[in-house]
Amino acid sequence: MRTSIRRSQRLMAFTAVAALATGLLAGCANDSDDGSSNNSDGGNGKGDITLTVGTFGVFGYKQAGLYDEYMKLHPDINIKENVTTRTDVYWPKVLTRLQAGSGTDDIQAIEVGNITEAVQTQADKFVDLGKEVDKSQWLDWKLAQATTKDGKTIGLGTDVGPMAICYRKDLFKKAGLETDRTKLAEQWKGDWSKYVDVGKQYMKKAPKGTKFVDSASSVYNASLGGADQRYYDKDGNVVWDKSSGVKSSWNVAMSVATSNMSAKLKQFDKPWDQGFANGTFATVACPAWMIGYIEQKSGDSGKGNWDVAAAPTAANWGGSFIGVPTAGKHQKEAIALAKWLTAPEQQAKVFAKQASFPSTPSAYPNLKPAADTTAYFSNAPITQIFSDSAKTIPTQYFGIKDQPINTAITDVGILQVEQKGKAPAQGWDAAKNEIKDVLGQ
Amino acid sequence: MTSSKQALAHPASSAEAAPGTPPGAARGAHGGGAPAGADSWRSRLYRWDMKASPYAFVAPFFVLFGAFSLVPLLYTAWYSLHDVQLSALDHQTWAGLDNYKNLFSSEFFWNALENTFTIGLLSTVPQLVAALWLSHLLNYKLRGSTVWRVVMLTPYATSVAAATLVFTLLYSWDGGMVNWVLHFFGVDAINWRESDWGSQFAVSTIVIWRWTGYNALIYLAAMQAIPVDLYESAALDGASRWQQFRHVTIPQLRPTILFTVVVSTIGATQLFGEPLLFGGVSGSKGGSEHQYQTLGLYMYDQGWIIGNLGKASAIAWSMFLILLIVAAVNLLLTRRLRKSQ
Numbered sequence: 046m047r048t049s050i051r052r053s054q055r056l057m058a059f060t061a062v063a064a065l066a067t068g069l070l071a072g073c074a075n076d077s078d079d080g081s082s083n084n085s086d087g088g089n090g091k092g093d094i095t096l097t098v099g100t101f102g103v104f105g106y107k108q109a110g111l112y113d114e115y116m117k118l119h120p121d122i123n124i125k126e127n128v129t130t131r132t133d134v135y136w137p138k139v140l141t142r143l144q145a146g147s148g149t150d151d152i153q154a155i156e157v158g159n160i161t162e163a164v165q166t167q168a169d170k171f172v173d174l175g176k177e178v179d180k181s182q183w184l185d186w187k188l189a190q191a192t193t194k195d196g197k198t199i200g201l202g203t204d205v206g207p208m209a210i211c212y213r214k215d216l217f218k219k220a221g222l223e224t225d226r227t228k229l230a231e232q233w234k235g236d237w238s239k240y241v242d243v244g245k246q247y248m249k250k251a252p253k254g255t256k257f258v259d260s261a262s263s264v265y266n267a268s269l270g271g272a273d274q275r276y277y278d279k280d281g282n283v284v285w286d287k288s289s290g291v292k293s294s295w296n297v298a299m300s301v302a303t304s305n306m307s308a309k310l311k312q313f314d315k316p317w318d319q320g321f322a323n324g325t326f327a328t329v330a331c332p333a334w335m336i337g338y339i340e341q342k343s344g345d346s347g348k349g350n351w352d353v354a355a356a357p358t359a360a361n362w363g364g365s366f367i368g369v370p371t372a373g374k375h376q377k378e379a380i381a382l383a384k385w386l387t388a389p390e391q392q393a394k395v396f397a398k399q400a401s402f403p404s405t406p407s408a409y410p411n412l413k414p415a416a417d418t419t420a421y422f423s424n425a426p427i428t429q430i431f432s433d434s435a436k437t438i439p440t441q442y443f444g445i446k447d448q449p450i451n452t453a454i455t456d457v458g459i460l461q462v463e464q465k466g467k468a469p470a471q472g473w474d475a476a477k478n479e480i481k482d483v484l485g486q
Numbered sequence: 487m488t489s490s491k492q493a494l495a496h497p498a499s500s501a502e503a504a505p506g507t508p509p510g511a512a513r514g515a516h517g518g519g520a521p522a523g524a525d526s527w528r529s530r531l532y533r534w535d536m537k538a539s540p541y542a543f544v545a546p547f548f549v550l551f552g553a554f555s556l557v558p559l560l561y562t563a564w565y566s567l568h569d570v571q572l573s574a575l576d577h578q579t580w581a582g583l584d585n586y587k588n589l590f591s592s593e594f595f596w597n598a599l600e601n602t603f604t605i606g607l608l609s610t611v612p613q614l615v616a617a618l619w620l621s622h623l624l625n626y627k628l629r630g631s632t633v634w635r636v637v638m639l640t641p642y643a644t645s646v647a648a649a650t651l652v653f654t655l656l657y658s659w660d661g662g663m664v665n666w667v668l669h670f671f672g673v674d675a676i677n678w679r680e681s682d683w684g685s686q687f688a689v690s691t692i693v694i695w696r697w698t699g700y701n702a703l704i705y706l707a708a709m710q711a712i713p714v715d716l717y718e719s720a721a722l723d724g725a726s727r728w729q730q731f732r733h734v735t736i737p738q739l740r741p742t743i744l745f746t747v748v749v750s751t752i753g754a755t756q757l758f759g760e761p762l763l764f765g766g767v768s769g770s771k772g773g774s775e776h777q778y779q780t781l782g783l784y785m786y787d788q789g790w791i792i793g794n795l796g797k798a799s800a801i802a803w804s805m806f807l808i809l810l811i812v813a814a815v816n817l818l819l820t821r822r823l824r825k826s827q
Contacts, residue, residue, distance in 0.1 A: 125611040133770070133790065133791055137789075137790040137793075140572050140573055140793075141572070141575070144574075144575045144576065162573050166571075166574055167573065168639070248542075308660070309659075309660070310660075311766055311767060311768075312767065313766070313767045313768040314654075314767060315651065315654055315655055315658070315766070316654075316655070316658040316659075316660065316661070319655075319658070319661060320660075322662070325660070396813055445648075445701045446792070446793070447575070449791055449792045449793075451767050451790075452771070456768040456771055456774060457774045457775075458772065460680070460774035461774045461775065464677055464774065465677075465680050465774065465775070474773070475714075475774070478593075478707070482592065482594055483792050485794055485797065
């Protein structure tokens with residue numbers, strides 16, 4: 046075994062990776078810098094500086110008009126967003142570019158599932174933003190996730206994913222269940238298995254063609270999002286098969302998967318979207334960012350029928366960061382933009398448009414969801430419910446391969462039990478096998 | 487050969503031999519034109535030009551091939567002998583053949599190989615048979631034949647993504663159109679994505695749908711090159727349409743059929759987009775039991791989702807070798823068929 050560190054071979058390594066990617070990654074966003082170079086650092090008024098922001102999915106900055114606003118405030122700055130829709134395409138691309146030292150955008154978004162990998166392996170490729178901002182603005186656990194052991198903060202928190210339960214009031218009524226959001230929350234408070242009990246009641250008198258929940262995996266993710274331990278311990282060791290959080294979440298998911306209360310859908314699939322439109326499930330564990338999605342997919346049929354109640358435990362699911370790669374040409378301007386975009390006022394604006402929940406608590410008292418969203422969700426106090434959850438979420442330690450391990454459990458283990466009718470023990474073994482493959486064991 | 491050389495050696499005739507040569511250049515050559523100057527730099531240049539130009543003309547392809555195929559190919563081989571993570575490209579550990587050992591002892595690899603083979607068979611055979619049949623129909627005198635031909639090529643022109651999305655909806659187990667039709671025949675809803683053969687069948691239909699028209703057009707082109715008198719004399723001998731198809735069309739199409747078989751086999755070995763998109767969010771797994779994970783998907787999953795670039799490179803190289811074997815088998819079959827003809 047010979048270990049060698051080949052910095053000089055970066056370029057060649059990148060060529061090989063790029064070649065491997067050719068034909069695999071279709072539709073890479075193009076990232077042409079328009080070539081308007083401006084070498085005088087931060088030279089105000091000396092011509093246009095184009096800053097590029099690399100994001101995945103819908104970040105809401107464009108939708109909330111933040112770029113336009115910033116460009117108005119800073120006439121010398123031009124902002125261009127490069128969007129890659131799928132995270133699984135976006136992240137490998139960023140990784141290779143970071144290591145090649147070229148081709149990165151001036152600001153690069155990082156998903157929470159990748160933040161540990163970035164912190165542990167790419168920290169030297171990012172600007173320490175902790176020096177630039179007042180760190181106390183952010184939720185402690187959010188800031189901790191983007192900070193290295195020696196205190197370097199490589200990304201500023203954008204949104205967080207505090208969790209609630211979105212439910213169909215009309216279906217609950219037909220099934221003869223409680224419909225009041227506070228009383229419901231009381232019924233399942235503190236324990237996800239109580240939520241499963243409500244599901245069993247629902248299934249006794251379920252309206253025809255409906256199930257209690259969309260999928261067992263969503264319950265698993267929701268439950269794990271509030272656990273003290275996920276797949277890795279504080280020191281970065283894989284402990285997935287000993288983790289208490291994984292065990293209890295798995296058990297809850299199994300009781301959902303084996304009791305006919307699930308619509309057996311896979312989240313973010315087209316059939317799942319159809320499920321929203323046709324009202325085939327009565328509840329879904331909804332992180333704040335899913336609010337807009339539900340409204341969009343359920344359409345008019347769901348208007349006023351959806352309601353939001355507090356989840357059994359405070360949990361987080363998803364949320365992102367933005368970092369400034371050191372390879373960028375306009376670091377100073379990029380840092381200023383990143384600071385501005387993640388400041389509480391701007392996060393509040395994104396919330397008003399996209400319902401992505403801020404990671405800066407000082408924004409909470411003044412949050413205003415869009416009027417039609419409030420009406421859509423039966424005037425539920427969305428802001429209150431999500432901020433209560435956000436403030437009490439435990440700090441979770443993510444690992445380098447957190448995402449592939451999670452996919453192995455939900456999309457292999459749980460899915461085999463839920464959709465193929467296998468025994469929970471078989472599902473667990475299958476997940477175990479898969480995770481071995483992920484970890485290269 | 488000698489005569490042309492002599493002709494070239496003569497300065498006067500050389501000016502004629504190269505009509506494009508500017509007069510000044512000819513004069514220059516002539517000026518130096520003692521009989522001993524037969525091997526003047528100009529004629530040497532000309533000969534060199536004759537020899538080298540063709541290489542210069544074909545060079546661009548080979549330079550591009552070298553830069554974008556050969557070098558990456560060799561680098562992938564280098565990677566496959568190392569332990570490389572996507573997140574730490576410049577930190578490589580020499581692993582020897584560990585990646586390959588790991589791969590060949592992995593049930594997922596053999597499973598992917600088997601799936602690639604079965605899905606390839608499930609999609610290629612019906613696709614080519616259907617294409618042959620369709621092109622036979624299109625070869626008849628038809629009103630608006632161009633319209634039919636264009637319509638047939640439309641699936642090929644649609645993007646994989648769009649086609650697969652539609653098929654995913656058709657095959658969705660709850661409320662999909664396929665299950666809806668089946669229930670009229672008393673068949674219970676099939677979970678197309680999670681059942682073993684069902685998912686492979688579904689993926690194959692997408693491939694068949696997209697490529698049948700393309701192959702049919704190739705067959706049609708070949709069919710139209712078959713002399714009409716062959717059919718006329720066959721008809722005179724009392725051969726039916728079916729007999730004409732079997733005894734005239736098929737033998738005449740043999741080289742074309744071989745070509746489409748080779749191309750489809752290569753396509754099937756590299757199958758990637760359809761199963762990836764059919765699988766939805768975690769498509770690279772190819773279903774919860776990897777029931778439709780092809781080699782291409784397995785490589786993508788290892789390299790880009792999990793981040794084990796070393797192992798992914800080993801898969802890439804194994805795929806390359808498999809393709810070479812497939813090509814060799816095809817070559818042997820072609821030879822044998824030619825001999826028997």
